[in-house]
Amino acid sequence: MAEMKVNQETAKKLGILPEELEQIKKYLGRMPNFTELSIYSVMWSEHASYKNSIKLLKTLPRKGARLLAEAGEENAGLVDIGDGLACAFKIESHNHPSAVEPYQGAATGVGGINRDIFTMGARPIAQLNSLRFGDLSLDRTKWLLKGIVKGIGNYGNAFGVPVVGGEIYFDECYNANPLVNAMSVGIVKKGKVISATSGGLGNPVYIVGSSTGKDGIHGATFASADLHENSADDIPSVQVGDPFMEKLLLEASLELNETDAIIGMQDMGAAGIICSTSEMSARGKCGMKIYLDKVPLRQKNIEAWEILLSESQERMLVVVKKGQEKVVEKIFEKWDLHCAIIGEVINEDRLYFYYHDKLVADVPADSLVLGGGAPVYERESKEPKYFKELKKFKISQIEEPEDLRAVAEMLTNEPTLASKRWIYEQYDTMVGTKNMATNVPSDAGIVNIKGSEKALALTVDCNSRYVFADPEKGTAIAVAEAARNIVCSGGTPVAITNCLNFGNPYNPEVFWQFSGAIKGMSAACIKFGTPVTGGNVSFYNQTSIGDTIEPIYPTPTIGMLGVLEDKNNVMSLAFQHKGDMIFLIGPVVEDISSSEYLVKYHKIKKSPCPAFDLEMEYKVQQIVAYVIKNKMISSAHDVSEGGIYTTLLESAMPNDLGFDITTSAEVRTDAFLFGESQSRVVVSVTPAKEDAFIDFMMDQKVGFMALGHVTKCELRVDDVSYGFIRDHKKVYDTAIEKLI
Numbered sequence: 086m087a088e089m090k091v092n093q094e095t096a097k098k099l100g101i102l103p104e105e106l107e108q109i110k111k112y113l114g115r116m117p118n119f120t121e122l123s124i125y126s127v128m129w130s131e132h133a134s135y136k137n138s139i140k141l142l143k144t145l146p147r148k149g150a151r152l153l154a155e156a157g158e159e160n161a162g163l164v165d166i167g168d169g170l171a172c173a174f175k176i177e178s179h180n181h182p183s184a185v186e187p188y189q190g191a192a193t194g195v196g197g198i199n200r201d202i203f204t205m206g207a208r209p210i211a212q213l214n215s216l217r218f219g220d221l222s223l224d225r226t227k228w229l230l231k232g233i234v235k236g237i238g239n240y241g242n243a244f245g246v247p248v249v250g251g252e253i254y255f256d257e258c259y260n261a262n263p264l265v266n267a268m269s270v271g272i273v274k275k276g277k278v279i280s281a282t283s284g285g286l287g288n289p290v291y292i293v294g295s296s297t298g299k300d301g302i303h304g305a306t307f308a309s310a311d312l313h314e315n316s317a318d319d320i321p322s323v324q325v326g327d328p329f330m331e332k333l334l335l336e337a338s339l340e341l342n343e344t345d346a347i348i349g350m351q352d353m354g355a356a357g358i359i360c361s362t363s364e365m366s367a368r369g370k371c372g373m374k375i376y377l378d379k380v381p382l383r384q385k386n387i388e389a390w391e392i393l394l395s396e397s398q399e400r401m402l403v404v405v406k407k408g409q410e411k412v413v414e415k416i417f418e419k420w421d422l423h424c425a426i427i428g429e430v431i432n433e434d435r436l437y438f439y440y441h442d443k444l445v446a447d448v449p450a451d452s453l454v455l456g457g458g459a460p461v462y463e464r465e466s467k468e469p470k471y472f473k474e475l476k477k478f479k480i481s482q483i484e485e486p487e488d489l490r491a492v493a494e495m496l497t498n499e500p501t502l503a504s505k506r507w508i509y510e511q512y513d514t515m516v517g518t519k520n521m522a523t524n525v526p527s528d529a530g531i532v533n534i535k536g537s538e539k540a541l542a543l544t545v546d547c548n549s550r551y552v553f554a555d556p557e558k559g560t561a562i563a564v565a566e567a568a569r570n571i572v573c574s575g576g577t578p579v580a581i582t583n584c585l586n587f588g589n590p591y592n593p594e595v596f597w598q599f600s601g602a603i604k605g606m607s608a609a610c611i612k613f614g615t616p617v618t619g620g621n622v623s624f625y626n627q628t629s630i631g632d633t634i635e636p637i638y639p640t641p642t643i644g645m646l647g648v649l650e651d652k653n654n655v656m657s658l659a660f661q662h663k664g665d666m667i668f669l670i671g672p673v674v675e676d677i678s679s680s681e682y683l684v685k686y687h688k689i690k691k692s693p694c695p696a697f698d699l700e701m702e703y704k705v706q707q708i709v710a711y712v713i714k715n716k717m718i719s720s721a722h723d724v725s726e727g728g729i730y731t732t733l734l735e736s737a738m739p740n741d742l743g744f745d746i747t748t749s750a751e752v753r754t755d756a757f758l759f760g761e762s763q764s765r766v767v768v769s770v771t772p773a774k775e776d777a778f779i780d781f782m783m784d785q786k787v788g789f790m791a792l793g794h795v796t797k798c799e800l801r802v803d804d805v806s807y808g809f810i811r812d813h814k815k816v817y818d819t820a821i822e823k824l825i
Contacts, residue, residue: 091122099126105460112452120390120438120446124453127356127394128363131624134459137590138622141463141603149616151579153275157456160201160281160352161269162618164580166648168537171275173207176215176268176545176584176644178623183265187232191265192240192326193398198269199244200352203335204401206279206342207271211532212241214251214267215545215584215642219260219628221500221824226255229263230508230825237267238511243328244335248512249530252545255500258638261628266584266621268545268644272534277342282349283369283404283430290373290428292358293417294334295399296383299391300325330399330422337420338401344416346409348430353400359393359453361402362428362436366450367457369404372435375428377445389440404430466600467593471691475554478692480677485755490807492686492759493730497813499685502727503820525657526739527574528723533652540655542576542647548726549638554679555694556601557608560641562694562763564609565702566725567645572706573721573766575656575713576647578613583620583643588636590624598639606641612699613706615645656713658722659739660769660795665719667744667792668778669729671705671765672696675752681726682759696762704787705764717770717778724765729792730758730802732767737800738814745801746793758802769795 096106099122109117109125117125131137147156153171154163161175179194195212202209214237219226241248246269283290341347349369351361358375366372377392387395405413410426417424431437436453438446452458486492496502525531529542546567552559568578583606588595610617626637649655660667677683678692712718724732733744748757770778782789793801800807807813 091116091119095119096122099123100130101126105129108460112449112458118446120393121448123390123394124359124446124448128359128453129459131590131622133356133360134455135622136460137462137464137624138585138599139455139461141600144603145607145617146610147616149580149614152616152618156617156619160205162580162582163205163278164618164646165275166539168539169275170534171273171278172270172541172646173202173205173273174268174270174582174644174646175201175619176266176582176642177621178584178586179265179267180262180586180623180626183233184262187229188236189325191233191236194265194267195237195240196326196328196331196398197352197354198267199246199331200354200401202269202271203338204279204281204350204352205273206277206339207273208339209246209269209271211249211270211530211541211543212246212268213249213530213543213545213644214265215547216251216253217259217264217549217640218253218255219263220257221255223260226260227825233263233265234508234511240326240328242513244332248509249532250543250545253505253508254549256550256638258628258635262626262637264586264626264637264640266545266586266642268582270532270541270543270646279342279347279350281351281365281368283365283373284348284371285406285430286432288348288407288430289405289410289426290375290430291403291405291413291424292380292427293401293403293424294422295327295330295397296381296423297392297395297397297400298383299387299395300397326398333420333422334399334401337417337422340416341413344412346405346412348404348406350401350403353402355396357393357395357397358402363450363453365402365404366436367454370434372431372433372450373428374431374437375439377438377440379425379427381423381425389438389445393438393446464590464596465593466597468597469594475691475693478678480675480756483677483683483687485753489754489758490805492682492755493807495686496681496727496731496759497734497816498820499681500821500824502681502731504818505821506818507822507825525655526659527655528570528658529574529576529647531574531649531655538651540649540652542571542574542649544570545642545644546570547640547642549640550679550684551694552602552641553638554692556598556639557605558694558697560602560605561609561699562697563641563643564606564613564615565699565763566723567643568613568615569706569723569766571645571647572710573656573658573723575654576649578615578645578647580618581610581615581643581645582618583641585620585622586626586637586640586642587624588627592636595636602639602641609699612703654713656721658736659720660736660742661719661740662771663742663795663797665769665771665795666775667746667794668768668770668789669765669792670708670768670787670789672701672762672788673749673752673757673790674760674762675756676762677756677760680728680759680761682728682755698764701787702764705766708785708787709766712768712778712781717774717781718768719771720769722767724767726761728759728761729767734813734817736767736769737810738817741798741810743796743799743810744793745796748803749790754803767792
């Protein structure tokens with residue numbers, strides 16, 4: 086095929102700005118050919134280069150005593166968890182592919198994030214996911230939900246890593262643009278970490294794993310543009326996954342790690358071969374000669390640029406010490422995987438790509454990558470008009486319903502609050518036998534580290550409605566709730582990874598949201614001592630509402646890692662015994678802002694962020710950590726969506742117990758039961774420990790109150806019967822299933 090002509094119009098179609106084309110010409114000293122232009126198109130896309138976000142991302146706290154790699158240094162975050170072990174963990178999005186082909190979009194998101202972990206030499210031991218869908222009454226939402234859940238379940242189950250936690254929200258702002266954020270967590274011995282780097286003149290460069298096809302070409306560019314009504318035409322940009330191949334690749338990689346043959350290894354994710362070759366070369370301050378005709382192919386008639394940009398799954402690039410080729414090839418032959426030398430390392434900042442002895446591209450490696458020559462921008466920022474409108478809301482405008490029992494029943498049936506059983510039953514949560522939360526339901530996922538006294542506590546959190554209402558405060562709440570979940574489970578928060586899902590960065594109001602979110606995340610991470618280890622930015626998420634196209638709610642998902650030094654200290658969210666006393670730790674505030682109750686019952690979408698004070702939050706968490714460690718309580722469950730009532734219900738259901746509580750006379754009853762003000766935890770205490778608990782709490786400078794006691798099975802609020810736990814449990818467990 087003749088080389089396509091390159092001009093401004095070609096560059097524009099590939100998403101390259103006029104000023105970027107000029108910069109490319111400076112780097113090359115000439116006009117790029119089509120293959121080279123395609124290279125810059127994917128490598129300088131937002132998805133690969135973070136060109137519109139990196140300036141702000143660099144302001145996040147990225148240093149900590151436990152960190153073994155700073156954000157951006159490796160494929161994933163790396164944290165010292167003691168006993169000679171490190172934890173590699175990361176969260177990433179696969180939103181656009183999942184919007185047009187939900188099954189493969191979600192499946193390959195799971196596959197890609199697991200490869201990021203095991204290319205570092207870590208064995209994945211846990212997965213989590215954070216999902217957002219539109220109105221569940223719509224046929225399209227049902228189709229997306231079914232496909233995405235099946236894709237996550239089928240890939241993860243076949244690969245053999247349990248899903249230990251997650252979250253799912255429903256809101257019409259995600260009608261056309263669902264969010265699929267997948268997190269993977271792995272364990273590696275500290276001395277056995279593989280770096281994503283290159284080096285050593287003449288060292289061979291291998292491509293290993295699956296053969297290469299046309300799936301996923303320009304996928305990074307596709308992920309860096311708005312979705313539109315014709316996005317389904319871009320289905321060729323969605324990759325196809327094979328979890329059984331990935332399982333073989335995992336075992337081969339870990340066996341390879343036991344040898345002394347590897348210089349570096351990197352997953353071929355977004356942008357395929359060009360991404361791995363350029364990033365590994367830039368890290369190692371070297372270059373490569375790559376022969377594209379030596380890449381194993383799964384179909385005929387693939388052009389050189391297509392081989393270079395293909396995002397076919399289950400592939401990795403490995404740089405091997407010269408003379409160790411037979412060692413490597415024997416391992417991949419054992420696991421029946423492709424293993425082909427496609428090039429060699431050179432001592433210059435250059436990538437030369439050949440196809441049948443013809444040089445098809447010649448680019449400086451450093452010019453392509455984040456932190457090198459990739460462009461960096463700071464976009465215009467403007468406070469949205471809606472922000473001042475939200476502040477006009479007053480609780481006094483809302484009439485308190487006479488029948489609060491009916492409100493409670495409605496909220497129990499709400500998809501965002503109800504059980505996600507229909508979803509998680511499609512996941513294998515037990516594979517690997519490390520998931521401790523199946524026996525002890527906790528606010529965070531608890532993963533056993535076998536052969537150690539330790540366990541990991543893992544969670545993903547973000548209420549995007551709060552972030553929409555106030556990006557800075559709402560994102561600080563996302564970090565705070567993640568830390569609260571870890572603490573309520575008996576763990577200590579250690580570090581975070583993030584997945585930042587926003588609209589178009591060229592929209593000043595969207596960039597204002599993004600800027601505020603980064604500020605809020607920074608403040609909260611500094612307070613909780615949880616540095617940012619890395620993550621993912623996903624811009625260009627939007628949906629059609631009526632005749633207008635609106636950005637999604639800003640959704641900065643926080644994936645947090647915590648450590649339990651003693652796995653015997655796992656704390657359950659479940660009430661344990663009839664007769665135990667129930668207490669609330671934290672402030673009582675008359676607040677229903679941005680609550681599910683206000684939005685779903687009163688149909689009011691415009692209100693501020695719920696009440697939140699970072700200092701108070703920190704104090705509450707310190708107190709909860711203390712009473713757990715000193716065995717003063719029997720259960721702990723944080724108050725979040727749905728308010729105290731939903732928290733009590735979730736604590737009562739696991740053991741078929743009930744509760745009898747009295748609300749506070751200081752605030753409206755609807756606000757007390759259903760408001761979502763922050764920094765509150767519901768705990769239960771045995772009668773034998775009640776006096777010690779009260780004596781301790783009286784000395785703390787934090788509000789607390791006795792709510793009531795655990796009953797055999799009835800639910801009572803202010804002497805009014807709300808029915809029996811088994812009836813509520815049936816509604817709670819089947820709400821999503823009935824809608825689907």
